Amino acid sequence: MSSCGGYPLGAEHDPRAPWNQPDPVEVECPDCAGTGYAEEPFAVEVGTGRETPVTHIAWMCLPASEAEALARGQRWFRASREECDTCGGSGRVEVDPRDIEDDGFDELAAEEKYYERKYGGN
Numbered sequence: 001m002s003s004c005g006g007y008p009l010g011a012e013h014d015p016r017a018p019w020n021q022p023d024p025v026e027v028e029c030p031d032c033a034g035t036g037y038a039e040e041p042f043a044v045e046v047g048t049g050r051e052t053p054v055t056h057i058a059w060m061c062l063p064a065s066e067a068e069a070l071a072r073g074q075r076w077f078r079a080s081r082e083e084c085d086t087c088g089g090s091g092r093v094e095v096d097p098r099d100i101e102d103d104g105f106d107e108l109a110a111e112e113k114y115y116e117r118k119y120g121g122n
């Protein structure tokens with residue numbers, strides 16, 4: 001009995017088969033610019049509750065709570081942040097590579113049609 005690489009007989013060239021689907025590619029989430037959060041990072045001052053914007057890196061280094069900031073003798077702690085809905089906090093989203101190609105093609109085609117209509121093609 002010959003092997004067909006584990007595929008059902010005759011199905012290895014079926015474009016709908018799961019093994020013929022392109023692997024999804026991960027791209028930076030457009031909604032949060034890859035940070036994984038729905039808002040700009042900010043820190044809260046111990047005692048006053050005053051808020052100040054910080055960089056993402058600085059935010060990561062801050063104590064996670066006021067209690068932790070007090071324990072560490074620090075003046076600022078990081079505010080809790082909402083995770084981005086689009087990427088669920090990972091900062092990256094999976095897209096079908098065919099979608100990327102299709103989008104580019106459709107845009108170009110639409111533009112050509114627009115100019116055809118506008119200038120009559122002659």
Ligand SMILES: [Zn+2]
Nearest residue numbers: 029032084087
């Ligand atoms: Zn996101």
